[in-house]
Amino acid sequence: MKPEDLLYATTHEWVHVAADESGGKVATVGISAFAVESLTDLVFIELPEVGRQVKAGESFGEIESVKAVSDVYSPVDGEVIEVNEVLRDDLERLSQDPYEAGWVAKIRMSDEAALAELMDHTAYQKQCADEAH
Amino acid sequence: MxxxxxxxxxxxxxxxxxxxxxxxxxxxxxxxxxxxxxxxxxxxxxxxxxxxxxxGRLRFDGPDAARFVDHLVTRRTADMPAGRVRYALVTNEEGGVLDDVLVYHLRDGAHASYRLLVVNASNHDKIARWVDVHRRRFDGQVEVSDLTxxxxxxxxxxxxxxxxxxxxxxxxxxxxxxxxxxxxxxxxxxxxxxxxxxxxxxxxxxxxxxxxxxxxxxxxxxxxxxxxxxxxxxxxxxxxxxxAGMPLYGHELAEEINPLQAGLEFAVALDKPEFIGRDALVAASERTDVPVRVGVELSGRRIPREGAEVFLPAGASPIGGVTSGTFSPTLQRPIAMAYIDRSHAEVGTELTIDVRGRHEPASVVALPFYRRPSGRESTS
Known part of the structure; x- marks a missing residue:
């Protein structure tokens, strides 16, 4: 997925929305390269449980780095239908390929209203530039 | 900013x-x-x-510099030969830690003897003021210069x-x-x-x-x-x-903590005739009701950070708290330092630590967590 095509939360998660076979909307969620880079030295990720119902803005996972722990927030409402199990043993994928192999969870959306709160790539880049100083 | x-x-x-x-x-x-x-x-x-x-770097010159520095720190430094460095604490009258410092005895190019105090950046201003106040009260010749x-x-x-x-x-x-x-x-x-x-x-x-x-x-x-x-x-x-099990000021050391409960007895010369805080520390050395610093290791991957509460495995109320925690790159597991009740501080004691709402198993281990391989330059 191209970073330019994604939506972003202020808390640095990215979202890609696609239709599944049944016509429902599935959001793939990951963590932006900017966030991964500023965490550095990742130690551990706690993934949400499959089947969990989440609300936009709710913490549904955490990432431990040597220096600090950070919450991972769901950017949308819905049900967690799949998590990237590979990350449990290979957290490097998150830093090496945050927009493809490093995805975190897939959420079947129950409501699309939360998407309106997300930023496009241009707005998100501006936020990152502001945070860097 | x-x-x-x-x-x-x-x-x-x-x-x-x-x-x-x-x-x-x-x-x-x-x-x-x-x-x-x-x-x-x-x-x-x-x-x-x-x-x-x-x-911070503070230099003390003059015929009474050695005696003045000795008055400020918990350890014997007046008798150090030139070329020696000692780790010591600066304590207040209550025995609380104002800073942990290195005291150097050096000779300059003209072979004049002087003392150097290296202090934490976060405590530089406080120690500079403390030194100034006590120099005014001191009966002797000492000149202090801030080389920071x-x-x-x-x-x-x-x-x-x-x-x-x-x-x-x-x-x-x-x-x-x-x-x-x-x-x-x-x-x-x-x-x-x-x-x-x-x-x-x-x-x-x-x-x-x-x-x-x-x-x-x-x-x-x-x-x-x-x-x-x-x-x-x-x-x-x-x-x-x-x-390396070394305390950091603002975490394991503070004005509310005395060096004995921090496990720094080696740096406190209670038999020294006089230093600021000595009487309070002599009294503190008799006490067993204050928490002590321990090392803890965890078997999971979640890392306890400063402020996390420490429990006995079945305990309902905390017996202490974490002051520093990280993931040890050498040991490949989470490690932390904590202050806990002395009665549970024995190495091997099983604990749990509340890491962001979930209790993770932990145990008391000996400090330091890591000791460099023998054969390299070692402690004197």
């Missing part, structure tokens, strides 16, 4: 070497250049270079540090034992070298003129390029000192 922070003379050097700069004790300091783990590992296996210019801005300080740490520095300094490093120091020339510049550090590894700390430090840094990196030297930031300074 960064604009209001103090920059060390190496600020631009750090930026040029890709450092991520953060605020620390009013200074803009490098937290990491590449990765904390890479810089940590380089310190354990090769050599690293740290800018520690933010630490006119001199800079570097650390070269790691098993390759001695080999790296051998060609750059005018003194014999083989006879410069752990916790000794000398005035010497470093890459052609006048300064002080000591075999000290905050990493648990063999290494040296260098004091050179603020106007010379950029040249010295270049010389160090050049001399170390075949010995694996990399610049290292405050991030790995913290993981290294934690593995």
């Amino acid at each position: 960064i604009g209001t922070l103090v920059q060390t003379p190496l600020y631009q050097w750090h930026v040029d070497h890709g450092a991520r700069m953060v605020e620390f004790a009013g200074y803009s300091m490098p937290i990491v250049y590449t990765s904390i783990v890479a810089e940590h590992t380089a310190t354990r296996t090769a050599a690293t270079f740290f800018d520690i210019s933010h630490m 801005n006119s001199w800079s300080m570097l650390a070269v740490q790691g098993p390759n540090a001695a080999e790296l520095l051998a060609s750059l300094v005018d003194c014999d490093l083989a006879s410069l034992h752990y916790y000794t120091a000398a005035e010497t020339r470093i890459a052609g510049k006048g300064g002080v070298i000591s075999r000290t550090g905050y990493t648990g590894e063999d290494g040296f700390e260098l004091i050179v003129g603020a106007n010379a430090v950029v040249d010295v840094a270049k010389s160090l990196m050049e001399a170390g390029k075949n010995l694996g030297i990399v610049p290292a930031g405050l991030g790995c300074r913290d993981t290294l000192r934690l593995e």
Whole structure:
């Protein structure tokens, strides 16, 4: 997925929305390269449980780095239908390929209203530039 | 915000070497250049270079300088031969820790004896005031000068540090034992070298003129390029000192904590006739009802951070709290220091720690977590 095509939360998660076979909307969620880079030295990720119902803005996972722990927030409402199990043993994928192999969870959306709160790539880049100083 | 922070003379050097700069004790300091783990590992296996210019340096001259410094610190320092360095605490009248410091006894080029106190950056202003107040009350001749801005300080740490520095300094490093120091020339510049550090590894700390430090840094990196030297930031300074079981002021040490409960008895000479805080510490040495500092290890991956509460496995109320925690790059597991009730502080005691709402199993272990392989320069 191209970073330019994604939506972003202020808390640095990215979202890609696609239709599944049944016509429902599935959001793939990951963590932006900017966030991964500023965490550095990742130690551990706690993934949400499959089947969990989440609300936009709710913490549904955490990432431990040597220096600090950070919450991972769901950017949308819905049900967690799949998590990237590979990350449990290979957290490097998150830093090496945050927009493809490093995805975190897939959420079947129950409501699309939360998407309106997300930023496009241009707005998100501006936020990152502001945070860097 | 960064604009209001103090920059060390190496600020631009750090930026040029890709450092991520953060605020620390009013200074803009490098937290990491590449990765904390890479810089940590380089310190354990090769050599690293740290800018520690933010630490405070106070010099004491005059016929009564030794006696004055001895009055300020918990340890015997008046009888140190020239060239000795000792770790000590500055305590208040109640025995609480104002700072942990290194006391140097040095001789300058004219062979005049002086004392140097190296203090934490976060405590520099407080200690400078404390020194000033007590100097006015002191019956004797002592002159205090603050060298913090006119001199800079570097650390070269790691098993390759001695080999790296051998060609750059005018003194014999083989006879410069752990916790000794000398005035010497470093890459052609006048300064002080000591075999000290905050990493648990063999290494040296260098004091050179603020106007010379950029040249010295270049010389160090050049001399170390075949010995694996990399610049290292405050991030790995913290993981290294934690593995080495060394307390950090503001975490394991504070004015509300006395050095005995911190496990620093070795640095408190209760039999010394006089120092500020002595009477309170003699009384404190009898007490068993204050929490003590312990090391804890966890078997999981979740890391307890400062403020996490510590419990007995079935306990409902906390028996203490975490003061520092991290993931140990050497041991590959979470480690922490905590203050807990003395009755549960024995090595092997099983605990749980509330890590963000979930109790993780932990156990009390002996400090330090990491000890460098024998055969390298060891504690004297």
